[in-house]
Amino acid sequence: MAPVAPSEVAGNWVIATCPMSSEAFADTPEAVLAAWETNGQVFFTRVDKQKHRLSNPIAAPGSGAGRKHPALAVNGKGENAARLGRGDRLGARRVFDDRGKPTKSRGKADGIPVWSFPAAYADADGSFVIVY
Numbered sequence: 001m002a003p004v005a006p007s008e009v010a011g012n013w014v015i016a017t018c019p020m021s022s023e024a025f026a027d028t029p030e031a032v033l034a035a036w037e038t039n040g041q042v043f044f045t046r047v048d049k050q051k052h053r054l055s056n057p058i059a060a061p062g063s064g065a066g067r068k069h070p071a072l073a074v075n076g077k078g079e080n081a082a083r084l085g086r087g088d089r090l091g092a093r094r095v096f097d098d099r100g101k102p103t104k105s106r107g108k109a110d111g112i113p114v115w116s117f118p119a120a121y122a123d124a125d126g127s128f129v130i131v132y
Contacts, residue, residue, distance in 0.1 A: 011038050011057050022117060026072035026080060033080055035070035042067045044082065046100065061102050071130060075122035079103070081130075082120075095128065 023036040031046040041064025046055040060067065060082065074080045081095050095105035118132040 011036070011043055015039075022069045024070045024072040024082075024120075026074045028074050028078065028080075033072050033074065035072050035082060037068045037070065040064050040066050040068075042070045042082070044096075044100070055100075058100060069117050071118045071120040073120035073122045073128050075126040075128065077126055079126070081122070081128035 023034065025035075026033045030050075031048050033044065033046055035042055035044050037043075042060040043057040044060070045057045047053070048055070070082060072080060072082055079095055079097055095103045097103055116132055118130050120128060120130045123129055
């Protein structure tokens with residue numbers, strides 16, 4: 001895959017503190033999904049493998065207060081799961097269809113250890129698992 005042109009910027013965030021942020025990537029046959037945190041909200045974009053273009057960034061549904069450390073996974077149906085945590089809480093899990101639209105599938109949990117980052121994967125049955 002050719003690199004995305006440097007003039008394509010997914011998002012900007014100018015701050016004067018350490019953001020303690022992270023990002024996540026997941027590969028699909030058509031695109032690479034990317035997620036990152038900016039100013040307390042998690043955003044998503046797709047990088048088309050054929051056109052080498054970024055889609056418009058999409059903010060995670062709901063209020064973006066303190067969201068950090070996203071995790072992504074894709075199943076065989078093209079659905080993807082995103083972990084939308086809040087610092088040391090595991091936070092919410094949302095599933096998006098193959099077009100990036102939120103589905104009704106969601107979950108929530110607490111208890112991720114401080115300074116830990118979650119990982120996500122799709123199980124053989126298409127369900128999603130978040131490990132922390």
